[in-house]
Amino acid sequence: MTVSDRNDDNVADDEQSTAGTPSTPTDGDPEETAPGDGETTDEPPSVAAAAGIDDDVLDSPRELASTVRLQWILRSTVGAAVFGAIVAGITLVAGGATDVVPAGRSTAVTAGVGVFLLAAVYGVLKAVLLYRSWEYVVREDSLYLRRGVFTRVRTVVPYVRVQHIDTTRSPLERLLGLSTLVVYTAGSRGADVTIPGLTPERASTLQTRLERLAIESEEADAV
Amino acid sequence: MTDGGDQAEAERLIDRAFRLHPLSIPYRVLEQGLGLAFVLLVVGAPAFGVVQGTLGSTPTAALGVVIVLGVVGYGVAYYRRFEYELTADTFDIRSGVFARRDREIPLRRIQNVDISQNVVQRALGIAEVRLETAGGSTSEAHLKFVSVARANRLQREISRLSRASDEQSAEPETFETLFEISDRELGLLAVVSTDLRIIPALFLGASVFAPSAAAMFDAEMLLYGYQSVVGAIVGPLVTLAGIVLIGLLYGALNATLYYGFTLRGAADELRYERGLLQKYSGTIPLSKIQSLTVEENVLARWLGYASLEIETAGQSGSGAGSQGSTQSAIPIATRGRVLELTNSIEAVGDVTFERPPKRARQRYVVRYAAVVLVLTGLLWGVDAVVGLPFAPWLALGALVLVPPAAHLKWRNRGYAVGENHVLTRNGFWVRQTKIVPYYRVQTVASSATVFQRRRRLGTVTIDTAGARSLVGNDAEAVDVDEGTAARLREAVTASLYTALRRRREEDRRDRRRPNDEHAPGG
Incomplete structure (x- = not known):
């Protein structure tokens, strides 16, 4: 009853089971052996088989590196601080000019700190929940992503449609030892296919793997 | 060498470098001159006074002459240094007065060839030609201006050559008129x-x-x-x-x-012409079509009319405005006729739309009721500040409209899974039916907001490379059942691979056939 052996004929049942258990990753830090044994099964030729990707790599849901929570929390905390400062400033000005709010520095500080705390707690909660919701699966013919706190989005990117793949690292990510993978398609939402919070090694493994899959699918199914 | 006009018809077009039409010099100079004159009138008059004050009138007049000469000189230089050449498989442009640019556009990559003419250009017999590819944010090639005859020949030749490079024989295509707008339809x-x-x-x-x-x-x-x-x-x-x-x-x-709109079709291309004052004509290669949209607003639907739009992957405007490369294939016609033509472009066949489950209506009821309540609240606020001539709670009367509105919204939604296409339908005021061939699907996503999850609903978004989707106009099956959303998502992806495989096989068969025909001959 895991998402791992997903077949196209009974996806609906699968979906219901995943709805019950939000995240069932195989393990936190899976060992990714270099694929290339080239052993294929008798099943109809899938892109993955043609690209020589190991079966144990396929269809196993991966979660992000746990440090990504820290990245998101840091980012949202900075945002919360700015927001709090703005609110404090407005309160100070409004207090001086009108009598809607009591004047004085202490009111402004209280308002600012209050807003900051609320926003920061929200940021932390959201980061934790988002981390929990994130999952990506390298499937036979497509890359599958699942994420979202309020709006849950599941995206399927067929390998034939992959144009190119980037890995990027922002300064904060470098500090935390993280990396982001961006998969581009010709579709307008191409840049939306982003996997954050990967360890650099994981990102580059995934990048080469997806590149090989894209090339293989191109050869097999190019128009 | 130059774009002479009528006698150009007999000339060879391929593998020869051409210049623009000579009349494009005065036109461009005047066009730029007018812009400059406007700037001079607004900013220039006081500046002119200052310059005259410091230099005296003779040098000022000289300065004016220099500026005019500069503009004219630039116009001439632009003309002299602009060359285009159509080769068997590329369209080359060498241009630029100061910074030179050589550009080669593979003919196979060209999405559409558009010709436009405004009133002045029509009087002069010149036309503007744009070539669009799926890449850049602007037209890849922009010829300002060539003679009308040359423009039409270019358009014809480019589509003939791009077809020839596809394989197949390069015999001239026979176009049949698919649609011609009548006065009644125009009205x-x-x-x-x-x-x-x-x-x-x-x-x-x-x-x-x-x-x-x-x-x-x-x-x-x-x-x-x-x-x-x-x-x-x-x-x-x-x-x-x-x-x-x-x-x-x-x-x-x-x-x-859309005056005089005519759509003509050949085996692998559509060509349209339209416009009363400003004339447009364009090509739509059938192999570049990303999706089709049948659009009917309330009024048109009520009268039994509809329109058809075609999206290609080209990026820039085709003159119709900021709609990207959405080409109107039929501005308006009876629904039956639109569907017939749609079917001739993409063989959709008979499909039955599946509406969202009825519980989706509850969502719309809640949503619209919330809007009414918020508006009432706002009116109440306004009333408290300035005082309204009527009681603000009267606005709650709009709640009566909520159930029918929700029902209409629900009624017009739907999706259909055809053999080769997936269709989605949305909108009451303007109902859009999107038809996406499976082999054009880029990515598929399903999403569920908090409110959708409460009712076990979800939305499936099917992304294509069409230009229109830049403003979020993707095909969307909204508020379908959770399970259906997941099934649809996976089914569309699977169908993409099946469709690609089938096309590849057809391709291979097509490629083999001409060889077989050649064998007995040679």
């Missing part, structure tokens, strides 16, 4: 193309602002009570008449754009 277009969605918005605006405006003149209204009653009746009537007038004006403008 209908003028009436129907009024965007009905603006009416409720304007009414809302009027109902919010008119009373508060009236409140400002409260004292006056007390004094001239009689007049205010007349005003209360005449005012809305005038507003309504204004709305209708604006609508008709907009419609009439639209009608001039």
Whole structure:
């Protein structure tokens, strides 16, 4: 009853089971052996088989590196601080000019700190929940992503449609030892296919793997 | 060497470098000159005075002459240094006065070839040609200007050559007229193309602002009570008449754009012409079509009419405005005819739309009721500050409209899974039916907001490389059942691979056939 052996004929049942258990990753830090044994099964030729990707790599849901929570929390905390400062400033000005709010520095500080705390707690909660919701699966013919706190989005990117793949690292990510993978398609939402919070090694493994899959699918199914 | 005009018809077009039409020099100079003159009139007059004050009038006049010479010189230089050449498989442009640019566009990559002419250009017999590819944010090639005959020949040759490089013989194509707009349809277009969605918005605006405006003149209204009653009746009537007038004006403008619309089709290309004052013509290669959209607004639907739009992956405007490369294949025609033509472009066949589950309606009821409540709250706030001539809670009467509105929204939604296509349908005011061939699907996503999850609903978004999707106009199956959403998502992806595989096999068969034919001959 895991998402791992997903077949196209009974996806609906699968979906219901995943709805019950939000995240069932195989393990936190899976060992990714270099694929290339080239052993294929008798099943109809899938892109993955043609690209020589190991079966144990396929269809196993991966979660992000746990440090990504820290990245998101840091980012949202900075945002919360700015927001709090703005609110404090407005309160100070409004207090001086009108009598809607009591004047004085202490009111402004209280308002600012209050807003900051609320926003920061929200940021932390959201980061934790988002981390929990994130999952990506390298499937036979497509890359599958699942994420979202309020709006849950599941995206399927067929390998034939992959144009190119980037890995990027922002300064904060470098500090935390993280990396982001961006998969581009010709579709307008191409840049939306982003996997954050990967360890650099994981990102580059995934990048080469997806590149090989894209090339293989191109050869097999190019128009 | 130059674009001479009529005798050009007999000339060889391929593998020869051409220049633009000589008349493009005076046209461009005047075009730029007018822009410059405008700047000079606004900023220039005082500056001119200052310059004259410091230099004296003779040098100033000399300066003016220098500027004019500069503009003319640049125009001539632009003409002399602009060359285009059509080769067997590329379109090359060498251009630039100071910075040179050599550009080669593979013919196979060209999405559409558009020709446009405004009134002045028509009088001069010159036309503007644009070539669009799926890449850049602007047209890849922009010829300003060539003779009309040359423009048409270019358009013809480019599509012939790009077809030839596809394989197949390069025999001239036979075009048959698929659609020609009649006067009746043009008239209908003028009436129907009024965007009905603006009416409720304007009414809302009027109902919010008119009373508060009236409140400002409260004292006056007390004094001239009689007049205010007349005003209360005449005012809305005038507003309504204004709305209708604006609508008709907009419609009439639209009608001039689509005047004389003709769509002709060959085996692998569509070609259209339109326009009364400004003339457009363009090509749509069938192999570049990303998706089709059948659009009907309330009025058109009620009268049994519809329009058809075709999206290709080209990026820039084709003259019709900021709609990307959405080409209107049929501006307006009876629904049956539109569907017939749609079927001839993409063999969709018979499909039955699946509506969202009925519980989706509850969502819309809640949503619309919330909107009414929020508006009532706002009116209450306004009432508290300025005072309204009516009790704010009267706005709650709009709640009566909520159930029918929700029902209509639900009724017009749906999706259908065909053999080779996936279709989605949305919208009451403007109902859009999107037809996406499986082999054009880029990515598929399903999403569920908090509110959708409460009712076990979800939305499936099917992304294509069409230009229109830049503004979020993807094919969307909204508020389908959770399970259906997941199934649809996976089914569309699987169908993409099946469709690609089938196309590849067909391709291979096609490629083998000419060889077989060649074998006995050689």
